[in-house]
Amino acid sequence: MSVATRFAEVYGHDPAGVWAAPGRVNLIGEHTDYNDGFVLPLALDRRTRVAAELARGATTVRSSREAEPVTFAAETVAPGEVTGWAAYVAGVVWAFRQAGLPVADLDLFVQGDVPVGAGLSSSASLECAVAVALCELTGTGLDLTEIAHLARRAENEFVGAPTGGMDQMAAMHGVADRLVFLDTRDDHVELIPFALATHGLRLLVIDTRAPHQLVDGQYGARRADCAKAAELLGVPALRDATVAAVESLTDERLRRRARHVVTEDERVLEVVGRLRAGKDPRAIGPLLSASHTSMREDFEITVPHVDVAAAVAEEAGAHGARMTGGGFGGCVIALVDAEAGDGVTGAVTAAYAERGWEPPVVFDAVAADGAGRA
Numbered sequence: 001m002s003v004a005t006r007f008a009e010v011y012g013h014d015p016a017g018v019w020a021a022p023g024r025v026n027l028i029g030e031h032t033d034y035n036d037g038f039v040l041p042l043a044l045d046r047r048t049r050v051a052a053e054l055a056r057g058a059t060t061v062r063s064s065r066e067a068e069p070v071t072f073a074a075e076t077v078a079p080g081e082v083t084g085w086a087a088y089v090a091g092v093v094w095a096f097r098q099a100g101l102p103v104a105d106l107d108l109f110v111q112g113d114v115p116v117g118a119g120l121s122s123s124a125s126l127e128c129a130v131a132v133a134l135c136e137l138t139g140t141g142l143d144l145t146e147i148a149h150l151a152r153r154a155e156n157e158f159v160g161a162p163t164g165g166m167d168q169m170a171a172m173h174g175v176a177d178r179l180v181f182l183d184t185r186d187d188h189v190e191l192i193p194f195a196l197a198t199h200g201l202r203l204l205v206i207d208t209r210a211p212h213q214l215v216d217g218q219y220g221a222r223r224a225d226c227a228k229a230a231e232l233l234g235v236p237a238l239r240d241a242t243v244a245a246v247e248s249l250t251d252e253r254l255r256r257r258a259r260h261v262v263t264e265d266e267r268v269l270e271v272v273g274r275l276r277a278g279k280d281p282r283a284i285g286p287l288l289s290a291s292h293t294s295m296r297e298d299f300e301i302t303v304p305h306v307d308v309a310a311a312v313a314e315e316a317g318a319h320g321a322r323m324t325g326g327g328f329g330g331c332v333i334a335l336v337d338a339e340a341g342d343g344v345t346g347a348v349t350a351a352y353a354e355r356g357w358e359p360p361v362v363f364d365a366v367a368a369d370g371a372g373r374a
């Protein structure tokens, strides 16, 4: 049933419209976005949809995943007042208000097909879908980056997840068959052609279904390590450090953390260079795999489920494979020849079965358009 139909069922009238925003996978550039570095995500063809209409007195949020509605007042809602999934909605309203922008109470119904808790930025997709709905219903004209910034503020300051800005920028700037090359220092965006099918390729997303959670301490601990390393190196952010300088750090843990970030930035630029030059995308495979090794050994954010998926995908013929997203679970991406995709999926599934693990869920990453009216 469509989200507009669900809305009409529960609210007794049609919505003013339906707005949607995509989840994302990051092709490469992990944990670089809060170091002023480079990232290269794509917006997925999986979206969170929000049917919305102006309301009186209170905002009501309902979701196809939740039995109970959540209510709050747009003019007064504050951090801590709304928790759980609806905090992403309330946080956006709050962020608009904090920025001095008009807000309004809304009736909302949320439905989508971005897997939740899989590291595919379902939260950013919800924030961005609500933000574009709010803009249109209040007549507020903002550009894509301004909306992404408000959505990120909701995540950081209302929900309390200390993330960088990649996910919301990908959800807003995504374009079909394009990668979003983002310089997180100034939020400059360049769209890079990425039409895999024309090269006989597929990008598999292997959802390992290992539980993943960003609000816990590990993500924040990595951020703190990176900030400390930048301070010791005397640079504004690790984006400004060289590999040689990083090797001079005496603290072994900080050296490894910083080495990941600095080499990851180099890999992103190398991938962009190869794709911009029109090279066969197979040429980026080794860089994807090197990114995974760096996350496993230097940044230490992988877990056995993702390491097994990446290694087995490569053994089964993938040109490259790496964990994507914040880490400690989530998804692995694998660049494969179109005809090899099913074999890779079968090999990873068999490896999981051997270990007594739940089977992974595998689908194709198809680069799609960013947020807007659905």
Ligand code: GLA
Pocket: 026, 029, 030, 031, 032, 033, 034, 163, 164, 165, 166, 167, 325, 326, 327
């Ligand atoms: C999460 C965060 C992003 C980014 C990635 C790691 O997805 O939300 O800002 O830091 O982790 O690259």
